[in-house]
Amino acid sequence: MKPFATHPDAIPADLQDVMDRLGSVAIEVATRIARGGIDEDLAGLCGTNTDGDGQKALDVIADDAFRAALDGSAVRFYASEEQEEAVTLNEAGTLALAIDPLDGSSNIDTNLSVGTIFAIWPAAATAETSFLRPGSDLIAGGYIIYGPQVCLMVSFGQGTQKYVLDPGSRSFVLVDRAVKVPPTSTEFAINASNYRHWSKPIRAYIDDCVAGTEGPRGRNFNMRWLASLVAETHRILARGGVFLYPRDGRKGYEQGRLRYLYECAPIAFVITQAGGGATDGENPILGQTPARLHARTPFIFGSAEKVARITAYHDLPEQETSALFGNRGLFRS
Ligand SMILES: O=P(O)(O)OC[C@H]1O[C@](O)(COP(=O)(O)O)[C@@H](O)[C@@H]1O
Ligand SMILES: [Mg+2]
Numbered sequence: 001m002k003p004f005a006t007h008p009d010a011i012p013a014d015l016q017d018v019m020d021r022l023g024s025v026a027i028e029v030a031t032r033i034a035r036g037g038i039d040e041d042l043a044g045l046c047g048t049n050t051d052g053d054g055q056k057a058l059d060v061i062a063d064d065a066f067r068a069a070l071d072g073s074a075v076r077f078y079a080s081e082e083q084e085e086a087v088t089l090n091e092a093g094t095l096a097l098a099i100d101p102l103d104g105s106s107n108i109d110t111n112l113s114v115g116t117i118f119a120i121w122p123a124a125a126t127a128e129t130s131f132l133r134p135g136s137d138l139i140a141g142g143y144i145i146y147g148p149q150v151c152l153m154v155s156f157g158q159g160t161q162k163y164v165l166d167p168g169s170r171s172f173v174l175v176d177r178a179v180k181v182p183p184t185s186t187e188f189a190i191n192a193s194n195y196r197h198w199s200k201p202i203r204a205y206i207d208d209c210v211a212g213t214e215g216p217r218g219r220n221f222n223m224r225w226l227a228s229l230v231a232e233t234h235r236i237l238a239r240g241g242v243f244l245y246p247r248d249g250r251k252g253y254e255q256g257r258l259r260y261l262y263e264c265a266p267i268a269f270v271i272t273q274a275g276g277g278a279t280d281g282e283n284p285i286l287g288q289t290p291a292r293l294h295a296r297t298p299f300i301f302g303s304a305e306k307v308a309r310i311t312a313y314h315d316l317p318e319q320e321t322s323a324l325f326g327n328r329g330l331f332r333s
């Protein structure tokens with residue numbers, strides 16, 4: 001059975017085989033997640049990855065499965081969150097694929113949505129020159145969300161497509177060829193437990209949201225935090241809003257938490273192709289070039305108007321971001 005129902009022209013011909021391989025593994029991973037706890041413990045700790053993050057069994061299972069399935073495909077270089085170095089899969093391949101095999105792994109044991117994020121560039125002469133380049137060179141970026149519904153969201157540079165897994169036929173069905181991020185919303189997502197570590201512009205923006213009708217924004221907002229980037233992205237594609245994982249004052253968080261190659265670049269690609277915005281707070285994510293495979297970047301994305309507003313907070317003079325919200329007049333709306 002093909003993992004994608006037939007939809008002429010939706011997937012570029014030169015990427016069809018790789019997408020089929022990714023889709024097939026995603027269906028297997030989804031099945032395994034659904035059976036978690038019956039004959040295996042998917043949340044069990046089983047090691048540490050290059051960044052010192054604890055690896056769960058499912059992190060390793062997913063990485064092994066995607067890597068094995070892409071062996072012998074057009075993927076020349078494979079870079080994974082779970083591997084220190086990029087792996088050469090096929091010397092004759094024309095593509096470079098970066099992957100977060102299992103995103104949101106702190107949620108595995110809670111039965112909340114987790115996912116897989118992938119990014120595809122044309123392969124260059126070496127793994128380094130293939131991956132250490134701007135996100136704007138991507139030819140495909142997307143994610144699979146393993147939730148109550150399994151969905152695959154992908155852009156090949158001409159809009160963002162949405163596929164839903166039909167559990168009956170075990171194939172992804174295209175339900176929207178041009179997903180759009182709603183232009184605005186009253187929801188923001190940030191891990192507010194880090195408030196004391198944030199920079200002044202981020203504190204000022206969140207202070208003004210939290211102040212609601214009594215603050216300069218003059219309206220109430222709602223907060224969400226799922227600790228699963230794919231699930232936050234999926235909500236924003238459905239309902240709008242903004243996600244922030246800024247840099248902060250903790251050791252190791254000088255560039256935030258999220259990794260450029262296999263988290264921020266592909267999510268920024270999907271979001272901007274759906275009409276949203278994606279920055280590091282000041283500059284577009286897709287214009288950046290990572291310095292190393294596992295480089296991190298502050299990441300802010302969502303409804304374009306909100307992302308632009310957060311950038312504007314970074315341009316405020318120091319006395320404005322230090323002011324109590326009641327005195328911050330510039331952003332009355
Ligand atoms: O626990 P924190 O600091 O709120 O971080 C949550 C973030 O970490 C992540 O789980 C990192 O991804 P991994 O699970 O792939 O390491 C994101 O999905 C999520 O946005
Ligand atoms: Mg991740």
Ligand SMILES: [Mg+2]
Nearest residue numbers: 081100102103
């Ligand atoms: Mg991961």
